[in-house]
Amino acid sequence: MYTAELIKGKTYSVMGHVFLLNQVKEIEKKVFQYLDGNEFFNCTEVKAPVDDSKTDDQPKEKPSEEEPKKEEEPQQGQKIYTESELKGMNKTEQEAxxxxxxxxxxxxxxxxxxxxxILERQEQQEKAGE
Known part of the structure; x- marks a missing residue:
């Protein structure tokens, strides 16, 4: 798995991904290879924990307990914008x-x-998430 974070500028669009400043996004290997070395991005390769594969004594149920945590993370990281915040943004930021x-x-x-x-879609997502 690979991640990229825009560290300079406000927005950046590449290969179907729109990055906002200081937002970490999961990306595919080809996007990682394209952005790695770009001064506007902090790109990292996230490796799976090695400890889990080395220890055979652990019950197989533990990885399944961790899966729900992974699903909850994106919902917590998604910012909810207010109308006044959106009015203060430029067109590019709103489009992103x-x-x-x-x-x-x-x-x-x-x-x-x-x-x-944006406001309507956020409201729909809140209702779907409850």
Whole structure:
């Protein structure tokens, strides 16, 4: 598994990924290879813990106990934006959020439509997560 974090600039879009400043995202190997060495990114290869594979005495149930924790992490890391925060953002920042929420910025005509889309999609995700 690979991760990349934008450390300079506000947004960066590459190979279907939109990065926001200081946001760590999981990426594929080819994206890692492309971004590794770019001064705007901090790229890392996250290796699986070696200790689990060395110890055969551990019951097989432990890895399954860890799986729900992994599923919860992305939900906690997702920022909920307020209308006033969104109004203070520029078009590029708003479009990056629209893409992260599964939308198509080209379908939204102006700032008010982008903001409405983001707020509505966040509300839908909150209801689905409960």
């Amino acid at each position: 959020i629209v893409i992260d929420l599964g939308g198509d910025p080209s379908q939204l005509k102006d700032k008010s439509e982008r903001i409405a889309f």
